[in-house]
Amino acid sequence: MDYLTIIQILDSTVRLATPLLLTCLAGLFSERAGVVDIGLEGKLLAAAFLAGAAASVTGSIWIGLLAGVAGSLAFSMIHGLASITFKGDQLISGVALNFLAAGLTVVVGQSWFKLGGRTPSLPTDARFGEWNLPFSDALANVPFIGPLYHELISGHTALTYMALLAVPLSWWVLYRTRFGLRLRAVGENPSAVDTAGVSVVRLRFAALVIAGVLCGMAGTYLASLAAGFVKDMSAGRGYIALAALIFAKWRPWYALSATMLFGLLEAIGNRYQSITMGDFTIPVQFMQALPYILTVIILAGFVGKAIPPRAGGTPYVKER
């Protein structure tokens, strides 16, 4: 394996990890506030569909982004209404949203575009363009640094850079601001926040708004990458992001490394369709299943004890 191959795999890793990272951060905000968000998958799908639809109609991926974020936000607010306002079960509400998204995107897609649930394929100028950072072409032929800069660091879409920036920003918000302190507190012990005279409901909704926006970005990224919406295109990325969140122990920087690991596995699976070891050939299906296998391993608790926010999953009811 030569240097360029490694760079190319890493480049592909970043590309594939971007939607996971955004989704993982979305889950991080939501769960840190004590709202378990199994509906990430549904939000991704809804956002991808609306982004694909809007971009194909208007020809602008930025309008697609607006539509995707709006769709994801709407789903987030339904989740909030059910599980915060009406104190329903967060898991059930999330699962319901996933089903709703899976069905609705296809039905509405068929009704709008008559393409069997797909949206029309997006032309290049209706997708996110690659951002070439300064001197990218000039440096391309410099040994070692050239490929690194040209291939890996430069040449991603705006959303990728935004996702990477969202990591330190999330950390700063969570650990350095009043809002972050209250958000973390409400996920640990909402009654402490309530008795301190701060609204639990408002904080949790704020967290869901952030989660909705981040998920909307992730969904739009998927639609742009695949040049349009296809049925079930999120392919379990919402659940993988949740697994990464557990792996990351609900921390932003760990979330970055966790999602990069998943991205790397997916990149390897895509590049090496089959590996031959002596007489034995590892089948392509196994390589492509790698991220999902890791998900199972993480969820089975093989990676050490992860302590979730203590009030996660329980609606806040004032005690007498």
Next chain:
Amino acid sequence: MSVQSEAGRQATAAPTASTAPIDAPAIELRGISKAFGPVQANKDISITVKKGTVHGIIGENGAGKSTLMSILYGFYKADAGTIHIKGQEVQIADSQAAISAGIGMVFQHFKLVENFTVLENVILGAEDGGLLKPSLAKARTLLKQLSDEYQLSVDPDALIEDLSVGHQQRVEILKALYRQADILILDEPTGVLTPAEADHLFRILEGLKEQGKTIILITHKLREIMEITDTVSVMRRGEMTATVQTADTTPEDLAELMVGRKVLLHVEKKPATPGAQILEIENLHVVDEQGVERVKGIDLHVRAGEILGICGVAGNGQTELLEVLGGYQNGTGTIRLNGEEIDLTGKNSDGQSRRARGISHVPEDRHDEGLILNFQAWENMVFGYHHAPEYQKNRFLMDNAAIKAMTQESMTKFDVRPPNPKLEAKSFSGGNQQKIVLAREIERNPDLLLIGQPTRGVDIGAIEFIHQQIVHLRDAGKAILLVSVELDEILSLSDRIAVMFDGKIMGERLPSETNEGELGLMMAGIAEENPGEAGQ
């Protein structure tokens, strides 16, 4: 006070000093009423608390103390009545308004974020701006001043979960002071403290009082009322039955006001006549599910016709000891009942086989382990004994009529009110629930009765009855192992007292030859015999 001016947060709803009468009471409630459906939790309650005093509110569980305080702290809105703070009427719609009015509340179950530091907990909800850094710095200096002033020292950077319960409580008090509270409400503050910690708390409260703070102490412990309050109000069934100067009253009078009839505050019992050795425990170790050793090699024995009381602060291994004896926790070591060894692990170590050997168990937590709250009384009355032949109609069906008849009889005998076998367990008051569990376990005529926290959350009238039943069982020649965190209860019921600390027995004492002070020290882990130090 300098601290006040520096704290910076201006109380918005609080009346300004210039308009209020100088000697206005700190708090005045007028005609407060609150109903939850058909239940009248507070009925026309009026109360006046003078500034700079400690005012006790005492009453049984369900008397309406907590509801009243929740109204004062903005959790509920009163149906009728007004609240006056420093002479001015205020509307308290939520906790924020209560805080602004200068009210600080220390809840029975602390409202702290366990994995936050002390500083973070103190500023939570009272930050100065969008960024944390300045708030944290300010809180650090202020905390230092407050801790010097009131003996409230805590490490500002410690995580709450690493602090002892006593220190966590100090953080709660600091939280209130940081928000410039000058009225401090404490709800059952000593329930979780060792006697030494409770004494320290009272010294802190004295200090706060000297600085002109007003303190409201809610408790069901008569001793605390007598020790620290200036005035005391008694509540019974949602009504305020009396407000008196503490100096003019006695514990007996207060108990009578609380219950509505004369109550025996100490247990009447004859000296014990211990017989044969019933229970022997040798070198018992218990390791819990997390791998923590909870019981670290204890030796105990209980004879027929005696009550062995085990005291200690909650969480020092008493629970695990009861669980092993009751058969639902594994242990290592030797336990003999009537001279025969019993299994501590494996299939012969469960509640069923323990009961078959003559061990009855009244668990510490009647809601989780003693009862199924959604089941009716008669169903609860047979749990653990449902295999008994007298309750089987044939191979498949149980004889429900027989169980109900037995329940009816037991309920009458143990004065369970209302004596209705078909009522769900959750519909009974704490005291009556405990009587159901007690009846179930005592009526099976065990050789050994394990009983944990027999009167936790039980009102005074029922406490008296439960204590009598325990003494009767002893007089009938049974062995009783009593675990309680209430020192009063241990001292008045036990024939021998063993103190548990950190999974070990610190020592045994006879109730006639010890006192709360000595037991308190042992409960805090201070070695029993230390002649060298005692002499200095």
